[in-house]
Amino acid sequence: MSRYIIHTFGCQMNKHDSERMAGLLEAAGHVRAPSNDEADIIVFNTCAVRETADDRLYGQVASLKALKTGGRPDVLIAVGGCVGQRDGERMLRELPHVDVVFGTHTIHELPSLLDAAASGRPLASVAEETDRFASDLPSVREHRWHAWVPITVGCDNHCSYCIVPYVRGPERSRRFEDVVTEVASLAADGVVEITLLGQNVNSYGRDRYGSPRFAQLLHAVADTGMQRIRFATSHPKDLSSETIEAFASIPSLMPYLHLPVQHGSNRILAAMNRGYTREQYLERIDRLRDVVPGIALSTDIIVGFPGETDDDFEQTLDLVERVAYDHAFTFIYSPREGTPAAVLTDAVPRDVAQSRFDRLATSVRSLSLASNERAVGEAVDCLVEGPSRRDPRVLSARTPHNRLIHVPLPVGETAAEHAGSVARILITGAHPWFLTGEFAAPPV
Ligand code: SAH
Numbered sequence: 001m002s003r004y005i006i007h008t009f010g011c012q013m014n015k016h017d018s019e020r021m022a023g024l025l026e027a028a029g030h031v032r033a034p035s036n037d038e039a040d041i042i043v044f045n046t047c048a049v050r051e052t053a054d055d056r057l058y059g060q061v062a063s064l065k066a067l068k069t070g071g072r073p074d075v076l077i078a079v080g081g082c083v084g085q086r087d088g089e090r091m092l093r094e095l096p097h098v099d100v101v102f103g104t105h106t107i108h109e110l111p112s113l114l115d116a117a118a119s120g121r122p123l124a125s126v127a128e129e130t131d132r133f134a135s136d137l138p139s140v141r142e143h144r145w146h147a148w149v150p151i152t153v154g155c156d157n158h159c160s161y162c163i164v165p166y167v168r169g170p171e172r173s174r175r176f177e178d179v180v181t182e183v184a185s186l187a188a189d190g191v192v193e194i195t196l197l198g199q200n201v202n203s204y205g206r207d208r209y210g211s212p213r214f215a216q217l218l219h220a221v222a223d224t225g226m227q228r229i230r231f232a233t234s235h236p237k238d239l240s241s242e243t244i245e246a247f248a249s250i251p252s253l254m255p256y257l258h259l260p261v262q263h264g265s266n267r268i269l270a271a272m273n274r275g276y277t278r279e280q281y282l283e284r285i286d287r288l289r290d291v292v293p294g295i296a297l298s299t300d301i302i303v304g305f306p307g308e309t310d311d312d313f314e315q316t317l318d319l320v321e322r323v324a325y326d327h328a329f330t331f332i333y334s335p336r337e338g339t340p341a342a343v344l345t346d347a348v349p350r351d352v353a354q355s356r357f358d359r360l361a362t363s364v365r366s367l368s369l370a371s372n373e374r375a376v377g378e379a380v381d382c383l384v385e386g387p388s389r390r391d392p393r394v395l396s397a398r399t400p401h402n403r404l405i406h407v408p409l410p411v412g413e414t415a416a417e418h419a420g421s422v423a424r425i426l427i428t429g430a431h432p433w434f435l436t437g438e439f440a441a442p443p444v
């Protein structure tokens, strides 16, 4: 028996994959360790989407060299996920203290790779593709009340800046029955909330001729009795009317949609190969708000794509204010080797990109605050997640609109008693990134 620790970077798909890695390792008899110092197996599940994520990984792994040379030579270091997929064997040469490199399609091999490496032979196993969905593997969920449920893997969109299609492979949909059966068994197992996952959930079923599409999947999943349903991510060009209407007809589908726009200028959207114009995007937003009044909206935005002018950037700002997002994730463009945009020469100078980014961040912050202020006075059913990160006497919960809310822990009660429960909370205060509230009487 060994003790393991997994460090997870990147998106929700990686969080899901890490839960499967933990499941595999525990099925092989290993137990979780609280820190690197107490672990015999250290796994990094990595992200390659931007340079900063990459750098952090190489830095962290390099710092473990000291652990190995300083008296614990038997510790096994494994690197998986999207950087493992991209770098494969090369990583073993560049980081000689790494023992195992695995990819996004070889998660199931992790225990056997570790066994082989334990006999002193570092090795890499990275496959181009697999028919196997990681969801078939055993799992140790981070929270007993929440589960990630992949419905597609890979991506066929090839946005010009994005490395994901190269490290996650072509898009493939999971069998409809397999998804529904898994959600039904999660509901029976006490899971309160699921998040359906895919790089573009809206294209679910496109690769399975005659099989149901995403909106039908949502209805079938809701019919299992699962209490709260969320999904990520939606590509605007594939957001169907049926999916929009599902928000109105399925009470358990939470009123929140993450709809990445990436940019506000048609010229840049075309250069990004996004497949829609700002007008088409805004039209989708209008339709959504007509059908689902009050739906919360968030987005991803890239600043400083090659060739972005001041005018292009103003159009991003204008779109953000027009939509009045409840939240936005903002990124400075990071060239990724092997993607079509990486060869573009008209780079935006770093300081220009940074000052545009700062202006956008200011706008996003005030919109988030305004959105949170509008929610004050409402009493809503929130899923309690556990103690807040800063203060053990405060509980963190999520509103249906995916807003983070802090509530004082009632005297004499523990956070563990509340974690995973759904409670009616009165929203009493607003800050840019969170709300404050208090427990209200349960609904009659
Ligand atoms: N499949 C999802 C998530 C993709 S990665 C989607 O299509 O929305 C998450 C976000 O990272 C993207 O939405 C994009 O905003 C950002 N991103 C991707 N590649 C990037 C790059 N090269 N530089 C900066 N941000 C990037």
Ligand code: SF4
Residues within 6 Å of the ligand: 155, 156, 157, 158, 159, 162, 163, 164, 165, 199, 200, 235
């Ligand atoms: Fe990347 Fe575009 Fe696919 Fe999202 S839709 S993963 S941004 S290529």
Ligand code: F3S
Residues within 6 Å of the ligand: 009, 010, 011, 012, 013, 014, 046, 047, 048, 049, 081, 082, 163, 164, 167, 168
């Ligand atoms: Fe990163 Fe891979 Fe997700 S590159 S964003 S962890 S699919």
